[in-house]
Amino acid sequence: MAIQSPAELKMAELLVEALNLEDIDAKDIDPEEPLFGDGLGLDSIDALEIALAISQEYGLQIKAEDESTREAFATLKSLTHYVDSNKG
Amino acid sequence: MNNHTAPLIARGANDPIALLLSALAPLSGVNGIITAQQFLCHVHCLSKQLPEHQYVINLCENRYLFMVAFAASILRQQTSLLPPNKKVMTQMRLSERYGDVYILHDGLLKSDNENTEIALNIADINVLECKFTESLCTEACPEIPLDYLAAISFTSGSTGDSKPNLKTWRTIIESSEINARHMLESAQSDSCGHATLYQLATVPAQHMWGLETSVLLPLFESICVADVKPLFPQDIYDALQVIPKPRMLVSAPVHLRAMCGSQLEYPDVELVLCATSPLSKELAINVERLFSAQLREVYGCSEVGSMAVRKTAASDNWYLFTGIRVEEQNDGTSIASTDYLPASVVLQDRIEMKGHNYFQLKGRATDMVDIAGKRGSLLEINQVLLNFPGIIDGVVFMPEAEDKRAVARLAALVTLPEGTDSEDLRRYLRQHFDNAFIPRPIIKVDSLPREENGKLPVRQLQDYYQQLLESLGHR
Known part of the structure; x- marks a missing residue:
């Protein structure tokens, strides 16, 4: 597994908290594994939960219509990067 | 007309x-x-x-x-x-x-x-x-x-x-x-x-x-x-x-x-x-x-x-x-x-x-659970769970209400043989069910809090689950 950056660990903790992933240790989420589909197996309800948690934590609104959103939700790494470069 | x-x-x-x-x-x-x-x-x-x-x-x-x-x-x-x-x-x-x-x-x-x-x-x-x-x-x-x-x-x-x-x-x-x-x-x-x-x-x-x-x-x-x-x-x-x-x-x-x-x-x-x-x-x-x-x-x-x-x-x-x-x-x-x-x-x-x-x-009125508008039968989900190769014991249930999340999720407690982890089980369940019904979390336990006659009372199960969450460091 790739090594988490501190920002990725913080995002991983937010995911675990927002998505009831109590059986998963935030430290064990591979930054480069897919979040949806196989990997963590998240679904559209989770996407909504993640968007909500991110808007509350970082004040950033996520939009599905942005081309970049699909890529952003791909992995922990891309999500962290997206939030980092878009938050106010 | x-x-x-x-x-x-x-x-x-x-x-x-x-x-x-x-x-x-x-x-x-x-x-x-x-x-x-x-x-x-x-x-x-x-x-x-x-x-x-x-x-x-x-x-x-x-x-x-x-x-x-x-x-x-x-x-x-x-x-x-x-x-x-x-x-x-x-x-x-x-x-x-x-x-x-x-x-x-x-x-x-x-x-x-x-x-x-x-x-x-x-x-x-x-x-x-x-x-x-x-x-x-x-x-x-x-x-x-x-x-x-x-x-x-x-x-x-x-x-x-x-x-x-x-x-x-x-x-x-x-x-x-x-x-x-x-x-x-x-x-x-x-x-x-x-x-x-x-x-x-x-x-x-x-x-x-x-x-x-x-x-x-x-x-x-x-x-x-x-x-x-x-x-x-x-x-x-x-x-x-x-x-x-x-x-x-x-x-x-x-x-x-x-x-x-x-x-x-x-x-x-x-x-x-x-x-x-x-x-x-x-x-x-x-x-x-x-x-x-x-x-x-x-x-x-x-x-x-x-x-x-x-x-x-x-x-x-x-x-x-x-x-x-x-x-x-x-x-x-x-x-x-x-x-x-x-x-x-x-x-x-x-x-x-x-x-x-x-x-x-x-x-x-029945064993039906509702997850974000999708209805499923707990009985059926449990039957599929217990057909997981090698599983020793297990139960899927709806945890008692907590308002933290918009959507309640099922949880599972399972006893698995050595060498099998909850990730294998998750993959198996995904082949059978819509994502909404995949229990989260799936927690591995040594045994379920069953009574001597084998029954698993709801109250006992819910309390045990709360204790497990606390010991895992969550509320």
Whole structure:
């Protein structure tokens, strides 16, 4: 597994908290594994939960219509990067 | 309407029926408002290009294309199968069950590898590749036989083998009229005479709730529906900004909660309709404040369709729609019936009639669980769990309410042999169930808190689960 950056660990903790992933240790989420589909197996309800948690934590609104959103939700790494470069 | 047929739509030729928020490739030259006349032209054009099959699975994402495809299939007297989800596995099950099936979609991928979004052995038509003439056609509004089977919805179960519910054209016509009366009552007349309401819906057209509100209401009532299906709060905000007034919003608790939590200030709407799973009074009050609107929560099930409404911010009482009858049974279940359904239906909720036309909900009457509007049987999920190779013991259950999340999730406690981890189990469960029913968390334990006789009392299970969460460092 790739090594988490501190920002990725913080995002991983937010995911675990927002998505009831109590059986998963935030430290064990591979930054480069897919979040949806196989990997963590998240679904559209989770996407909504993640968007909500991110808007509350970082004040950033996520939009599905942005081309970049699909890529952003791909992995922990891309999500962290997206939030980092878009938050106010 | 006579005794045997009823028209496909009941709108004036120039009435706005749909609103395209962006141009759709095959409908060149059309943008913004679509009139009933234009809609009929699109329906006629498409119906001539549809293949000869008895059943159709309409997977169009764009709400307008779904509507055109749905109406075109009706014109050809094909029966629409309304799948609980878009999974390839679901398509294959429907195809095995009904045989003469094809798929209508607006851009799904078909390829001979695991990325395919369409089952390889099922014929498909991409509506985006169909031809639509620009000139206005003059065909009259078609009449549809009342006894023709227009659609089959499925009680959204945890597996694909869910119960079919038959919707004849008569059922659709009569239920739509009653729905309009109870869902839209006074929302149109209060402020603006009988002006057209512009509708934004966040729910899929394939789901009964989305079908009744965002597809069928525009066919018969003064509703103009936007063609999008926004998910995130910001997308919903953006769509509402460009939709003309007066507006209505059709949604579900999970979306409304995200909107309330988003810190966005939404434009006013006239009416918010919500269904699929129970809404809390607190959230209902917040929604009314957020949109300066009245919120009406609708109760229904795919067997009957919508059947009761409450103003959740003010009252716990659900008022039955005209013509719907509910009878409590001795075993705690209730039975619903109405003239436009062929048979009465056993409801999955415990209903307590408080007066001749209103009731309160008292929880589930059966082992059915509801996750974001999808219903599944705990019994069935547990049976599949215990068939996991090597499993020593295990249980899937619904943890007691915690309000942290919009959607409650199932949890599982399992005892697995050495060398097997919960990830293997998760993969196995995913092959059998919709994502919504995959327990989360799945916690490995040495043993379950069973009594000596082997029973696992609910109270004991819930307490044990809370202790486990605490020891794992969570509240």
